[in-house]
Amino acid sequence: MNKADFNVPDLIIKKRNGESLSSAEMDYFVKEVVNDGVQECQLGAMLMAIYLKDLTDEETVCLTKNMMHSGELLGPWPAEWKGKVVDKHSTGGVGDKVSLILAPALAACGMKVPMISGRGLAHTGGTLDKLEAIPGLSVSASTEEMTRWLTEVGCCIVGQTANLVPADKRMYAVRDVTGTIDHFGLIAGSIISKKAAEQLDVLVLDIKFGIGAFMKEKRRAKALAEKMVTIGKGLGMKTSALITQMDNPLGRMIGNALEVAESVQCLHGNGPSDLEDIVLKLGAQLLFQSGNVDSTEKGEADLKKTLNNGEAVKKFQEMIINQGVDPNTAKALCAKGADMWKILPKSKFTTTIKSPKSGFVHGIQALTCADCSLNLGAGRHASTDPINHAVGLELCVSIGDKTSEGEGLVIVHHDSKEMPSGMSEKLVGAFDIQPSPPKSIPTSRVADVVS
Ligand code: URA
DSSP states (O other), X not given: OOGGGOOHHHHHHXXXXXOOOOHHHHHHHHHHHHXXXXXXXXXXXXXXXXXXXXXXXXXXXXXXXXXXXXXXXOOOOOGGGTTOBEEEEEOOOTTOOHHHHHHHHHHHTTOBEEEEOOOOBTTBOOHHHHHTXXXXXXXXXXXXXXXXXXXXXXXXXXXOOTTSSHHHHHHHHHHHTTTOTTOHHHHHHHHHHHXXXXXXXXXXXXXXXXXXXXXXXXXXXXXXHHHHHHHHHHTTOEEEEEEEEOSSOSSSEEXXXXXXXXXXXXXXXXXXXXXXXXXXXXXXXXXXXXXXXXXXXXXXXXXXXXXXXXXXXXXXXXXXXXXXXXXXXXXXXXXTTOOGGGTSOXXXXXXXXXXXXXXXXXXXXXXXXXXXXXXXXXXXXXXXXOOOSSOEEEESOOTTOEEOTTSEEEEEEESSSSOOTTHHHHHHHTEEEESSOOSOOOSOSEEEEEO
């Protein structure tokens, strides 16, 4: 069939009537999206038809493949890297700085990680914003630079190149204003097409559920994970997903520079246990699925070794130097026991919020923490807003900890002399403090694995 065999209104009607689009029809439609052959209103109508009538897995794979090929691809990677090109995608959570630790730790295990990340919006912090808290760091790179960095170091964390999956850029912008964001097939298409354009061998997904996550219920997170794993495999990538709990913030730091500092600590093997556990479990999936280790236990042990023996932090140091940081600055940030605040931007003021009563910490509301961090200036309300890298929250307690009346619960790092009005009360309310200890404290946030 050729272009003349189809037209956009017929395809919209077909989908509206609940029929499946053929591979040739999907191919035609996505090409027209990129070539401006689909009007804005037609794209909105098609996305709504998809939202209401759904896509089969076959259609979703086809849509995703066409989206992937709508622009340039990274690579081709050298043949000797076969099986070693890996990446992770997270649906986003509060205090989620996993990428900053995982990419260098995997590089230290011999993997190649061409990580393409995003910026934060509303409650979700963005990996690129966090990295940019490091003076001099740039997140833009050409494919040639990425190939060189992967050859020399093994990892980089950069923003999307201008022509990577242009179909998604157009579709996402229309989804955003037509009530069609939260469709599993469209989410899978959007995320998997971008990861497939990295020409990965293996992908792991961190699908979060809970108060601080996009998906509140575990059941829904698992359903999305299953859809994304199916589509990832359909595009030829070994894909698996961890379903992880996001009721309370991950680690103890929320805010850009604060999260970099915690990541460097974790890269030295001194990170909070919940953060390190997720890093090890996601990385172990990649090492196992790629056939580089015989079990996920061995993968975790290999990764843990790189955190303890200095190899992971060395990779991080090399990665940030490649990405524009002055070598002496990188060395000073990454040296064991370094005072990272000589390098990272520090807020002008700190205020400690104290516990109103004695007891045990049962919960820390992730969404409230994210909201406060956002209002301090660590995040952006609109995509064009500037952000403040220095501000954020430093939790003084974790789930299960004993606290006494008057002891610190959280340190607020702020740049205006006065904290935003009502924030102190709001933060106190984020802590669920009970007279007796919680019955059980999960040792891992990983609730399920889909592979
Ligand atoms: N992130 C994306 O890139 N696309 C989606 O559809 C949702 C989250």
